[in-house]
Amino acid sequence: MEQVDSxxxxxxxxxxxxxxxxxxxxxxxxxGYEVAxxxxxxxxALESDPDFSFEAPGTFGIGPIRxxxxxxxxxYLESAWQDWRARGxxxxxxxxxxxxxxxxxxxxxxxxxxSSPCGQAGYYCFDTATPIVPGTYxxxxxxxDAALTAADGVLSGERSVYALTRPPGHxxxxxxxxxxxxxxxxxxxxEWLAGRTHDRIxxxxxxxxxxxxxxxxxxxxxxxxxTSIHADPSRTFPYFAGHASETGAGAGTGTTFNQPMPxxxxxxxxxxxxxxxxTRIEAFRPAVVVVSLGFDTYGQDxxxxxxxxxxxxxxxxxxxxxxDLPLVIIQEGGYDVANxxxxxxxxxxxxxxxAPAFAAEDGVKAIGS
Amino acid sequence: MEQVDSxxxxxxxxxxxxxxxxxxxxxxxxxGYEVAxxxxxxxxALESDPDFSFEAPGTFGIGPIRxxxxxxxxxYLESAWQDWRARGxxxxxxxxxxxxxxxxxxxxxxxxxxSSPCGQAGYYCFDTATPIVPGTYxxxxxxxDAALTAADGVLSGERSVYALTRPPGHxxxxxxxxxxxxxxxxxxxxEWLAGRTHDRIxxxxxxxxxxxxxxxxxxxxxxxxxTSIHADPSRTFPYFAGHASETGAGAGTGTTFNQPMPxxxxxxxxxxxxxxxxTRIEAFRPAVVVVSLGFDTYGQDxxxxxxxxxxxxxxxxxxxxxxDLPLVIIQEGGYDVANxxxxxxxxxxxxxxxAPAFAAEDGVKAIGS
Numbered sequence: 073m074e075q076v077d078s079x080x081x082x083x084x085x086x087x088x089x090x091x092x093x094x095x096x097x098x099x100x101x102x103x104g105y106e107v108a109x110x111x112x113x114x115x116x117a118l119e120s121d122p123d124f125s126f127e128a129p130g131t132f133g134i135g136p137i138r139x140x141x142x143x144x145x146x147x148y149l150e151s152a153w154q155d156w157r158a159r160g161x162x163x164x165x166x167x168x169x170x171x172x173x174x175x176x177x178x179x180x181x182x183x184x185x186x187s188s189p190c191g192q193a194g195y196y197c198f199d200t201a202t203p204i205v206p207g208t209y210x211x212x213x214x215x216x217d218a219a220l221t222a223a224d225g226v227l228s229g230e231r232s233v234y235a236l237t238r239p240p241g242h243x244x245x246x247x248x249x250x251x252x253x254x255x256x257x258x259x260x261x262x263e264w265l266a267g268r269t270h271d272r273i274x275x276x277x278x279x280x281x282x283x284x285x286x287x288x289x290x291x292x293x294x295x296x297x298x299t300s301i302h303a304d305p306s307r308t309f310p311y312f313a314g315h316a317s318e319t320g321a322g323a324g325t326g327t328t329f330n331q332p333m334p335x336x337x338x339x340x341x342x343x344x345x346x347x348x349x350x351t352r353i354e355a356f357r358p359a360v361v362v363v364s365l366g367f368d369t370y371g372q373d374x375x376x377x378x379x380x381x382x383x384x385x386x387x388x389x390x391x392x393x394x395x396d397l398p399l400v401i402i403q404e405g406g407y408d409v410a411n412x413x414x415x416x417x418x419x420x421x422x423x424x425x426x427a428p429a430f431a432a433e434d435g436v437k438a439i440g441s
Numbered sequence: 442m443e444q445v446d447s448x449x450x451x452x453x454x455x456x457x458x459x460x461x462x463x464x465x466x467x468x469x470x471x472x473g474y475e476v477a478x479x480x481x482x483x484x485x486a487l488e489s490d491p492d493f494s495f496e497a498p499g500t501f502g503i504g505p506i507r508x509x510x511x512x513x514x515x516x517y518l519e520s521a522w523q524d525w526r527a528r529g530x531x532x533x534x535x536x537x538x539x540x541x542x543x544x545x546x547x548x549x550x551x552x553x554x555x556s557s558p559c560g561q562a563g564y565y566c567f568d569t570a571t572p573i574v575p576g577t578y579x580x581x582x583x584x585x586d587a588a589l590t591a592a593d594g595v596l597s598g599e600r601s602v603y604a605l606t607r608p609p610g611h612x613x614x615x616x617x618x619x620x621x622x623x624x625x626x627x628x629x630x631x632e633w634l635a636g637r638t639h640d641r642i643x644x645x646x647x648x649x650x651x652x653x654x655x656x657x658x659x660x661x662x663x664x665x666x667x668t669s670i671h672a673d674p675s676r677t678f679p680y681f682a683g684h685a686s687e688t689g690a691g692a693g694t695g696t697t698f699n700q701p702m703p704x705x706x707x708x709x710x711x712x713x714x715x716x717x718x719x720t721r722i723e724a725f726r727p728a729v730v731v732v733s734l735g736f737d738t739y740g741q742d743x744x745x746x747x748x749x750x751x752x753x754x755x756x757x758x759x760x761x762x763x764x765d766l767p768l769v770i771i772q773e774g775g776y777d778v779a780n781x782x783x784x785x786x787x788x789x790x791x792x793x794x795x796a797p798a799f800a801a802e803d804g805v806k807a808i809g810s
Contacts, residue, residue: 096468098559099536099572142544167468171540172681173567175511175617176653179660179690183681190467191680198542200569203468248544284545291548311560312541312552321548 078125079424080225081118082218083236087111089207090239092165095252096200104203105375105407106252111238114403117413118236123426129217129235130224136264137216137255140289142247144185148196149209149254156189156204165203168193198250199309208239212254215241219257222400223265226360232399234365234420235261240404242283242364243310251281251310258364258402259289265400266295271359275299276349276392279366279404280376282314286364287328294323297356300364301345303377304332327356335377339384342369346388350395360398363423367406367415375407382430385415389422399423447494448793449594450487451587452605456480458576459608461534464621465569473572474744474776475621480607483772486782487605492795498586498604499593505633506585506624509658511616513554517565518578518623525558525573534572537562567619568678577608581623584610588626591769592634595729601768603734603789604630609773611652611733612679620650620679627733627771628658634769635664640728644668645718645761648735648773649745651683651699655733661693666725669733670714672746673701696725704746708753711738715757719764729767732792736775736784744776751799754784758791768792 088108095104118124137146156166171194177183186192193204215237225233235257242258243251262273275290277283277300284305290296298320305314320328329352331345353361367385368376392399401423406412417429457477464473487493506515525535540563546552555561562573584606594602604626611627612620631642644659646652646669653674659665667689674683689697698721700714722730736754737745761768770792775781786798 094468096465096470096569097538098530098532099463099465099470099534099538099569100532101465101468101470161467163467163469165468169466169468169570170568170619170678170680171542172544173541173617173619174543174546175541175565176567176614176619176657176679176681177543178615178657180657180682180687181690184684186675186680188676188680190677191675194568194680196544198545199539199563200465200468201538245545246547248542250539250542250545288545288547288549306555306560307557308559309539310545311539311555311557311563312545313549315553318549321550 078123079420080230080233081124081126081236082129082221082233083115083126084129084214084218086214087211087238090205090211091207092203092205094203096167106239109409110406110412111236113409113413114236114416117417121417121429123421123424129214129221132217132220136220136260139263140246140259141255145196145247145249148192149212152192152204153206153208159189165205166193167200167203168197170194171198196248198248202250202252208254212239215239215257216255216260219261219402220264222402223261226398226400227268232401232423234401235403237403242277242279242286242404244285245288253285256285256289258362259286261400261402262290262296262362265360265362269359272297272356274353274356274358274361275364276353276361277364278369278388279364280368280373280378281309281405282330283364284310284313287313287318290324291320291328292322292324294327297327297329297353297358299329299349299352301331301333301342301349304334307335337378339381342380342384343387346391350391354395358397360400361395363392363399363401364404365401365419366404367412370406370408370411370415372408372411373406382411382415382418383428386418386422386428389419393423393425447492448789449599449602450493450495450605451498451590451602452484452495453498453583453587455583456580456607459574459580460576461572461574463572465536475608478778479775479781480605482778482782483605483785486786490786490798492790498583498590501586501589505589505629508632509615509628510624514565514616514618517561518581521561521573522575522577528558534574535562536569536572537566539563540567565617567617571619571621577623581608584608584626585624585629588630588771589633591771592630595767595769596637601770601792603770604772606772611646611648611655611773613654614657622654625654625658627731628655630769630771631659631665631731634729634731638728641666641725643722643725643727643730644733645722645730646733647738647757648733649737649742649747650678650774652733653679653682656682656687656697659693660689660697661691663692663696666696666698666722666727668698668718668721670700670702670711670718673703676704706747708750711749711753712756715760719760723764727766729769730764732761732768732770733773734770734788735773736781739775739777739780739784741780742775742777751780751784751787752797755787755791755797758788762792762794
């Protein structure tokens with residue numbers, strides 16, 4: 073595989089405007105994991121590497137988002153903070169405490185959308201990890217613009233473009249958000265690409281967590297293959313989706329491919345799973361692959377329980393790049409800030425056919441290739 | 442209306458074993474409102490009044506609970522604490538942080554019940570106000586036994602019996618719990634009474650909050666009338682049920698009667714609503730009326746926003762008693778501990794055709810009659 077010109081990285085510093093400083097886990101309020109330093113760690117690692125070049129996202133408007141998300145959810149995310157402030161609670165972030173639950177409405181039909189800010193929060197959000205703060209809507213819109221800029225780049229002939237975004241997006245479904253995610257920028261890019269190419273699009277989701285939102289959005293779609301390698305939801309978030317038995321519905325039957333993995337999953341096990349996934353993607357013959365790129369699979373990640381090492385990210389990226397399909401690479405999770413930049417750099421270098429950086433720097437042994 | 446012998450009060454001190462000391466509201470961990478002192482306030486007020494006599498609950502077993510609740514929910518509540526401890530988190534209470542949400546599964550069919558304690562929490566519970574602690578299951582079972590003891594009392598010829606229970610129950614639906622509630626003792630009593638009488642049963646829910654769980658359980662039932670006067674769910678918990686447009690389904694069409702009320706609802710407005718409700722109950726010609734009795738309608742309640750005064754509780758009780766139907770009275774909410782005993786005493790005295798106590802004590806002016 074030949075080396076390419078520098079890889080384009082789409083980045084905006086506006087992500088700093090989304091700065092919730094907490095989440096609630098099991099009833100305990102803790103410092104949030106999804107912090108601005110995550111993206112800055114990656115930015116620093118890539119800025120020091122001449123094989124990457126940075127650019128600002130373009131502006132794509134609300135149209136591509138409306139194509140994916142429920143109008144009520146979009147309107148809520150847009151107005152939630154102002155409505156909350158108008159209520160005068162004084163709280164620095166919106167977080168629901170009572171949730172629309174199917175069991176509570178069983179036999180009663182759909183609930184009407186609530187008009188109060190507290191009810192709306194639990195109507196549109198499914199967890200206590202995803203606070204809305206003043207800058208949230210602007211930043212999730214910027215993330216969508218970045219993903220679309222990357223998508224536009226590959227349609228213009230780039231081999232791959234990387235959208236360095238936060239917050240992540242893959243847990244947000246058509247009409248409900250959560251898991252640190254608001255709008256689903258990967259799904260927005262997929263839909264936009266499907267509309268432009270009139271061809272098949274595949275998703276390679278390698279975040280530690282199952283991308284339940286992306287799966288839900290495309291579950292019945294024949295033209296979108298969703299693949300994910302992730303922690304078994306029977307032990308971890310998002311709990312209620314991501315099983316191997318979920319393979320799609322209707323025209324989309326067979327276009328969802330989940331590989332739930334055990335705690336302690338190591339490099340070798342992960343590479344076997346990647347091989348199965350890439351075989352599926354190749355067989356699908358997509359025009360473009362959208363990568364939901366997470367590094368919470370790393371052995372030191374404070375949330376995950378996998379055991380991946382830095383060298384394997386280069387190898388995973390290399391194999392994804394070896395598909396020889398355009399890659400729209402979108403940053404999702406990964407919470408070990410200290411190593412996030414290094415791991416992302418290796419993945420991206422691998423995907424671009426570039427040699428690992430770690431060998432020279434760290435003397436660690438390469439995997440595969 | 443003639444004065445009766447002393448009213449039976451079913452009470453067990455075992456409620457102290459359920460002692461969560463917190464809840465989470467809008468992402469903030471605060472002292473819980475649903476505390477043992479609530480029931481003790483009422484106990485003290487009634488023990489000093491010779492018109493009430495205390496007794497312990499009988500034992501009715503799991504059968505009447507299985508008739509109302511999903512087997513998975515019951516098994517979860519029974520084993521949750523031990524499973525949680527076995528996981529070794531060290532947390533003093535179970536509280537979910539990610540919830541089964543219909544939007545997250547739209548088009549994907551039902552989610553399998555999760556096997557992990559964290560997933561189960563959000564599969565069976567819909568809010569962050571309802572922690573499970575070591576004594577929770579025992580105490581919610583005792584509350585059911587107390588409600589059934591009261592139900593058994595009226596079938597044995599008592600005019601009315603009062604189950605002085607906590608935690609409350611009316612927010613718990615067939616397969617999901619929340620709102621400080623675990624098992625739904627009012628629903629358990631209703632179902633048991635329906636089975637014994639082979640006749641119609643009515644629910645008079647006068648808690649400040651809509652009894653969404655009780656409504657859900659009996660929504661399609663022709664033989665159970667659910668009535669509720671409550672804060673409009675468009676502004677407050679439980680948010681997703683309790684609208685006037687919800688009137689039942691299938692054979693139960695017309696057997697749900699909700700009166701959502703505005704903030705600041707006062708004695709006169711409330712009495713008008715009660716009159717409409719009692720007219721509906723009379724027309725239904727039930728064999729027994731199960732009262733879900735809450736005092737969070739009180740003007741000083743820290744959760745509610747109604748403006749009811751102590752005298753009106755005597756009048757509401759008096760009018761309920763004037764139905765001249767057996768009353769199974771079950772304690773639900775009410776969080777102004779200082780006045781809870783007094784308000785409950787007045788309601789119960791009124792329902793039993795007894796004169797108000799407050800006139801002599803406080804010189805406050807009676808309402809109505």
